[in-house]
Amino acid sequence: MRRLLISAAAIGLFALPAVAEDYGVLMKTLSNPFWGAMELGVREGAAAVGVNVFVQAVESDQAAEPQLNACNAMLEQPMDAFITAAINSTILLPCLKRANEMGIPVVDLDGNLDHAIAAEAGVEIAFSIGSDNQAAGAQGAEWLVSRLGADATGPVLVIEGLAGNITGQKRATGFAERLQELAPGLEIVASLPGDWDRGKAANITNDILTANPDLVAIFCANDGMALGAVETVFAAGLQDQVTVIGVDGNSDAVKSIMEGRLDASVAQLPYLVGKQAVEMAQMVKAGETVEKFVFVPTLVLTKDVLDAGTEPMLAFVK
Structure with missing residues (x-):
């Protein structure tokens, strides 16, 4: 009697499971x-x-x-x-x-x-x-001008990220260039590295507020630094004068926005x-x-946007 030899692979028997990468x-x-x-x-x-x-x-x-x-x-x-x-x-x-x-x-x-x-x-x-970090910075400038108006004037502070970090550089550059285009009366009086550090950003804000008590806005290259800036602004009682914008859209920033402290964050999703x-x-x-x-894509988070809850990209804000 002849034996019929059929490979296991041919009938799918004994197939080894695929190894995950x-x-x-x-x-x-x-x-x-x-x-x-x-x-x-x-x-x-x-x-x-x-x-x-x-x-x-x-x-x-x-x-x-x-x-x-x-x-x-x-x-x-x-x-x-x-x-x-x-x-x-x-x-x-x-x-x-x-x-x-x-x-x-x-x-x-x-x-x-x-x-x-x-x-x-x-x-x-x-x-x-x-x-697109440069575009995110520009988006922050666009939102600020939509709030203050194209004819607004006054000093503005930019708090950059870690010196030499391309991400922070692009965000700061995008903000500065777009602000100059849209509202040349809003003058950046200082653009300083905050090293992504909340405490350092708070100290920078304090120093610039001392030198420029009429400061109207602060743009920070991430939310951690923005929250540090917010602490200083509230301690000085200037929350109705100084608009603070961060970048990232992280959970701490969302909480601060909902509490009426941080004004906006360009969410990086x-x-x-x-x-x-x-x-x-x-x-x-x-x-x-x-x-x-x-x-x-990026999304500017504000209290109005979060309260409405209708923006589809909010599903990716974690």
Whole structure:
């Protein structure tokens, strides 16, 4: 009697389950609600597309050298893609070059890397994803002018991010350039680095208010610094005179806006950035073509917008 030999693969028996890919995700710090929301998006995006993620972060968004050390340590474990939010545009480049040499595609999370500088260092970036930071700054200026009027005059303070950080630079530049276009009578009397630090922003605000008691507005490159500025403005009893705008739209900012303290925040929708970063990294791994720069929309949050609750993008404010 002849035996009929049929392979297990032919009839689908004993098929091994597909092995899920592993993505490394290196963020700045999870102590900031902005990055907490982005981590949530990363994890939910990973669950949606069926990949594993292991997330690392450092103590603060000023800890550049510790972040480089964390980056190198992460490469000691196998990964199929590396999603990184660099503290500045150069600190991670040696590590990311090593990742490329290992055949690992690199994703720039939140647009913290300069593609030209990276290329000079031998780093290929699969794509950058985040908000258009310059446009976000400009959006803050547009909202301020809509509130104060194109004929408004008076001194304005800009509190930048960490010196050398491309994200903060673009937000501050976008705000300053658009403000000059729309309301040249609103003069920026100081533009100073607050290093993403709430306490430092509060101190800067105090110093500038002392020198410019007629200050009419403060634009901060993130919400943490904006909340520090708000504390100083309220302590001085100038909340009806000084309009304060932040950027990020994090949970602390939303609470402050609802309490009638912070006037506005240009929401960067970090949850959506994190979720789409993982989804698009999988597209890269599958050989699909993605744009080199992917911009997630921004939204100006005010008490009126939050009270109305009708804006569809509010679903992504976490």
